[in-house]
Amino acid sequence: MRTFTFIAITLLAGAIAGTILSTINQGIVEPFIEKAIALENQKAMSSGEMINPTQFENYRIWQKGGEIAAGTILGLSLGALFGLVFAYARDSIPASSNKKKALILAVIMLFVLYIVPALKYPANPPAVGDPATISYRQSQYIGFLAISGFSALGLAFLYRKLGKDGKHEAKKILVPAIYGAIMIVAYAAMPPNPDPITAPMDLVIGFRIASGFTMGIFWALLGIILGTFWDKLKPHETTRVRTL
Template identity: 55%
Template sequence: MPLVFHVTENELDNEVDNELSMRTLPFLVITIISGAIAGTILGIINLGIVEPYIDKAIELETQKDIQAGQNVNLDEIVGYRIWQKGGEIVGGIIYGISLSSLFGIVFAYSRNSLPTSNDKVKAIFLASIMCFVLFIVPALKYPANPPAVGAPETIYYRQGLFVGFLVISGATALAAAAIILKKIDGTTSKKISIACAIYGAVMLVSYLVMPPNPDKISIPIDLIITFRFASALTISMFWGILGLTFGTLWSKFKPHKFEKITAF
């Protein structure tokens, strides 16, 4: 049954004429700006928290190559390191905008189904779920590794495995949400339990069925573990900052603004 609104002619004209600038544009700007802010902060934090482990891993890798009798050009490595560190913040911005684009789409479609009436809380809640689904769970199967772990000849195979697990995790979470919203009646706790059961079962099977990372680890395991904790810490912080920034901007600019048309 269609909803009936009473509006003045001016209000309607403004609504239609300004649809692009008043709704689509704020949505895009909020999404991109929040990703850029969160990504910039991620890049800065990584320079302090993650970079020391990357430096250490590259140092060990270089020592290993020298001991193996390889011809190592140290000047070239130093030059690469300046270039690589220089890209940390820019890489963070690109990463941030990329994930905020996905976040914005999911938020726009799921906003009504998210708990509470506060957009900031909704955004932080969704960011927590997406961090779990798109980072934490994939990292349990294919965790982050510092340089010196990973053979060049297996890169496309490993990328395929990583993307496969990532897509399974994201698609399963979406499917579980769609099922409980459209097919299941009952209390919220019952719906959440069913969604968690569906997601958990599919991911457990995927975890057991998908092949492991094929590369051997040849540097100290404590360096790898601390690197993984550092990575998990900064990426989790990134998602928190993204949710907070996005929710704050959404609350302020209200790109969903439809409330100015009063329903009788």
């Protein structure tokens, strides 16, 4: 593997996908965040807190700029993980091109790292989470995410160990079934989010759909971009030798 090319395309794919994510979020997710923050402000003002509208508007512009930067950083970091997993898993994914292989892996990673954790601890807009419980909620989320991620990783090794020779066709049902069983037990065992939802449910559900939609776009883009780079630059090819 050519190290520099591999690292460069991995990080570049992540940065591009992450920046696109944060840019489309400005139009798709931000309207829900704005509504939720307006509710928070109403609540704060009704309890006697003073909010300067001009100052607050400038603060929100600063936060939206931060979202763009955060998208790039998050894209870089998830891209780094995706590139590593793809480098090790590429040979085991049945598809005719690296672009198709990367897209298949991206869908699996979206499922394991976003959709499954969201079934237990779904995305919430501002106005839902209590600042006093943030550390507890983070530990819950990390715990469930780790169970999902490491279970999938371990089962991927098992899937590979069972071989490609067709003797173990049952693995195609067995391995996903084991993952499903682990996550059902984890779902039942882990405590629920401690914060009650006091915001309107149409706002919360709309936010969750918007978040899921843009995260789906992000993972698909990450797969397509890295797969395209991989097909073009072939970082796994170290040398080309002349044959007789």
